[in-house]
Amino acid sequence: xxxxxxxxxxxxxxxxxxxxxxxxxxxxxxxxxxxxxxxxxxxxxxxxxxxxxxxxxxxxxxxxxxxxxxxxxxxxxxxxxxxxxx
Amino acid sequence: xxxxxxxxxxxxxxxxxxxxxxxxxxxxxxxxxxxxxxxxxxxxxxxxxxxxxxxxxxxxxxxxxxxxxxxxxxxxxxxxxxxxxx
Numbered sequence: 001x002x003x004x005x006x007x008x009x010x011x012x013x014x015x016x017x018x019x020x021x022x023x024x025x026x027x028x029x030x031x032x033x034x035x036x037x038x039x040x041x042x043x044x045x046x047x048x049x050x051x052x053x054x055x056x057x058x059x060x061x062x063x064x065x066x067x068x069x070x071x072x073x074x075x076x077x078x079x080x081x082x083x084x085x086x
Numbered sequence: 087x088x089x090x091x092x093x094x095x096x097x098x099x100x101x102x103x104x105x106x107x108x109x110x111x112x113x114x115x116x117x118x119x120x121x122x123x124x125x126x127x128x129x130x131x132x133x134x135x136x137x138x139x140x141x142x143x144x145x146x147x148x149x150x151x152x153x154x155x156x157x158x159x160x161x162x163x164x165x166x167x168x169x170x171x172x
Contacts, residue, residue, distance in 0.1 A: 009130055024131070024154070033149055037134045044095055044130040045110070048123045063119055068110070 003050050006060050007079040010069045011042035042074075048083070056080065089136050092146050093165040096155045097128035128160075134169070142166065 012018050018040045025039040045068055049056045060078060069076045098104050104126045111125040131154055135142045146164060155162045 011130065011132070021131075025133075028133075028149060028153060031153065033145065033153075035136045035145070036149065037136075039131065039133045042130045042132070044097065044128045045107075045125065046097070046128070047111075047114075047125045050121045050123075059119060059121070063114060063122065067114060067117065067119075 001050050002053065002056075003048060003083045004053070004056050005081050005083055006047050006049060006056075007081075008045040008047070008060075008064045008068050009042065009077040009079075010045065010064075010074050011040060013073060013075055016073055043068075053080075053082070087136050088139065088142075089134060089169045090139070090142050091167050091169055092133050092135060092142075093167075094131040094133070094146075094150045094154050095128065095163040095165075096131065096150075096160050097126060099159060099161055102159055129154075139166075139168070 020041040021039040024041060025036060028036045028039070047063075049060060051059070057080060060080060064076045064078055065071055106127040107125040110127060111122060114122045114125070133149075135146060137145070143166060146166060150162045150164055151157055
């Protein structure tokens, strides 16, 4: 059965204030990095799934949207790469 | 001056146990997603920088390695995209 490595990118929606990003931005400014702006902090989750591509993609979407993110507040992007056997 | 959107991906090094990833994996298994494995949870940080590309890339590297990650425990990958004016 093919094996896949997936990456799930989870970011707060643009319309929602990101206090963690604001805190990091303030710290960077105090350290002299005054040209840095619009900092946003999200999650990157990697996982391995096994199965046929269509089934794996469907499971990944379900997991990403129902478990790994909050669809009310967060946007999700998915990557899926088949792991090539050596 | 050109403006860039950068993405900093921060993951725990492979050799370091990821308890957050293990917890997520356990939850997924209990929910019936038994084919999911090797879950790792990291950060995705987006920021905007202004300046010439070489200077921006140097500043981004410095910020990513000294402020946004812990080089002892974490690996960092960088993306840098010039923002095209409309």
